[in-house]
Amino acid sequence: MLTASVASAAGAALALAACSPAPAGPSAAASAGGASADGPPRPGGRLRALLAGGGANETLDPHRVSLFADAARAKALYDKLADCGPDLAAVPRLAAGWEPNPGLDVWTVRLREAGFHDGRPVTAADVLYSYRRIADPARAFRARASLEPIDLAASRALDPRTVEFRLRRPCAEFPNVLAAFGAYIVPDGTEDFQAPVGSGPFAFVSFKPGSSLLLRRFDGYWDDAPHLDELEILAAAEESARANALLAGQAEYAHELSPATARAHESGGRIGIVRLRNSAMQGFVMKTDRPPFDDVRVRQAFFHLVDRRELVDGALSGAGEIGNDLFGKGSQYYPAGLPQRAQDLDKARALLREAGAEGLRVTLDTSPVAAGLVEAAGILKEQAAKAGITVEVRVGNKDTYWKDILDGGVLASFRSGAMPIESHLSQRLLSSSTTNATHWRHPDFDDLYGQAQSTADPAARTALYERMQRRLYEEGGLLVWGFADWILGTAPRLRGVAADAPANTLDWARFDKVWLA
Template sequence: MHLTAITRRGALGLAGAALLAGCGGTGAEPKHGGTLRAAFAGGGAAETLDPHRVNLFADAARAKAMYDKLADLGGDMAAVPRLAESWEGNADLTVWTVRLREAVFHDGAPLTAADVLYSYRRITDPEETFRAGQDLAPIDLDASRAVDDRTVEFVLRHPLAEFPASLAAFGAYIVPEGADDFTAPVGTGPFTFAAFEPGRSFAADRFADHWDGPALLDRLEIVVADEESARVNALLGGQVDYAHDLSATTARANEGDDAITLLSSPGSNMLGFAMKTDRAPFDDPRVRQAMFLLCDREALLESVLSGRGLVGNDLFGLGFEHYADAIPQRERDVEAAKALLAEAGVPGLSVVLDTAEVGAGLPEAARIFAEQLREGGVQVELNVRNADTYWSEILTEGQIASYRSGAMPIASHLSQRLLTDSPTNLTAWRDADFDDRYLLLQSTADETDRQALYDELQQRLHDEGGYLVWGFADWIVGTAAHVRGVEPAPANTLDWARFDKVWTE
């Protein structure tokens, strides 16, 4: 079967009168066989099968199908063992011993400690900018060693109480020793590679020898549908069985019907705007503070999320461990914002706000926020970028951009996005003292002292950072009524896109 990408027009043609949704049954006996077709927003030619280069949710779903990490994240952001059977730190938390499960790659080769060490060395290669590199940076890989084929001794550069979370870092997948060509990937995951056309489609087949048991499905197919409306209509029209990343508006419109099931993970989708702190006008902290004060978070929550979410306070990770919930909620104050802009010498400020159809509600939020800024005398030009290249472009270009994030530990958010050498430092936040305090945080074993450092760093970001976090949306996916086994889960966690446990009736 030839797989193709789904467009809004093509999906609308099949949706017709099938505008029904609701709850599929639960508790049924799992069945083996069949094919599941899942629709994700994509990234065009930038899509990849290299598990260490994943950035998009479509990339992450494909990587998860074909590869495993040593650990993954539970919904509470705690590390859950995967390829690691166990881990244990020494008394001062500078050496961690990880015992591997018995697992095999798709070509029949056994998983070994050498594969793990090779994978981590590749991820931390200083010539590369892999996202998991900062999470694994505390490991001294020259000093680390394979004790035997199934045991790795990781020697750290400093004590690290939260080391297991590093094993679960986004993109920290294990590949075979020596792997550098991913056109026909070989992993230990529940599905084996079958076909891939960047920006259009992907197919993988059940791996009978997966260490966690074979998948229930015979085949997984992932197709690209960039617009949410295309994903929804493809689901309603029977083109796909699973639609990723749906908006609260869509959920509300389809609640109570029977043809689809909507699954929601509350408050796990961070929404906001990212300001470049290294260039005008946002290199002046007073201008950034004015943006914070001009944002009407409640209005955005009601308009974009239909009230289905949580108000943000310009910090990532609401509800997660180490979140600085003692920091007072920021309130809108238009006059104070105007005073800050005048003090900064830019009372008639003009900005270009980048956005794209890369996530449910992002363009709508940008339009509403632009109107809120205009109430403070800020002139705003909306720049709608190409969805396929949006994330790579805004990493280095522009002034302020629509932004979103799935779940990860707050430590990973700091290391991947807010250190001088972070690979996805979208706000260009570079502060040597901040880097040093983060390193101290990592090295602090006492939980109370470590939390005090988390609070300190988050207070800095709340006062003068570049992320304006206005809300946390529910993470919503939709499935056809005949699909079973999909669990509501925050993106980037163990049960998210866990298609090996899904079946169809």
């Protein structure tokens, strides 16, 4: 529990830190990095980690994950068959490996030797039960859409440690399915998660929804037991509360701090600042099937009128890097060789003249649902005015915003967490995609995706993905102006926090690999 007196003192310390020299201490890199300067990992202790929670309705059912706090709890208690590496490519976890048939529509997955917290081995039956539970149409589990390629009625256990997945169509990127957000493995038949049993690095002790989860080290963990004795995941909705608790010594790890907090403490030594690069794409979606954006020249004019650096500096306080109108910068299959766009107002005006859209007026939907969205909308309004476009900013309800902009309006602020580029294409840019906010629907584009999924050769598949992305770069409806950092705060004695792990990837929130010096 965060006491009022300590939180108040920490708040005062935070306010002073921005204008006063901080006491000497370890650098951010030292407090977040490896053991080279501090010796080998030290066992023992309790880590208190603060994340933005979801209130009294929180659950330990890993198939219901939604928030970062949910994902951190699930990662500590459970395992997936695979997870995403730093470049978002799938890496094995409970799966020791996988092998497709020549047609890419049957995949054989071999399980490693791993056990649940109660001593039972993880088996093929547990995998099939978990996936069938997630895919149940009567439930609203987030990973259900990701598992759609699998024909779970036809899939089967070949033996206790081998699963044969039969697919509805060829799927060269099937390992991404195994790494899907929320696709955790639970023991066969599990429906009660009051005192959950998983196969993750930590075992359950106690849980108070909206407040704290206490876990203990699982000595039988297949990927080496954690260094810590205990892990306590605490909930604090306000960023200031997370920062204050860290400063007051009430926590050793705080997720999602603000750029202002980072600037105040980056070099002071009182806390370490870790930036998780490329963790959130920032952009605008244009409805490609509605005026004025059904004219490709208008979309291209918007690509040319934006000043991406001004958007990153203004909307993200500089905590990020510029984008190039494509998702997944730094990820597998990202076409890094395409020219970086820069603001060109003359080109934008010329395109608008060609389209007969001089003096264009358009409504931009935005919302405070995520940091930087409203600020970015205001900056775009000013930039568009320089090209002769009048933008009216409309601020929507943050509780319904993502649903509202999926089919409503013509132009909207947009944000996305990290995911494989293939998943982004399949979930958002095919004619059948259920979250296609740009309404980009082209049968020939769908055919290219199908060809890529049927292509076993990685180089040939990469070339197909590049063709798809080059077309989006030239004609698409997603204007990607930046990629935001997620900012973590760490106590000076916390070691081993990965600094190259975007949120939602394997090494993010790897509390089994950190230690207290």
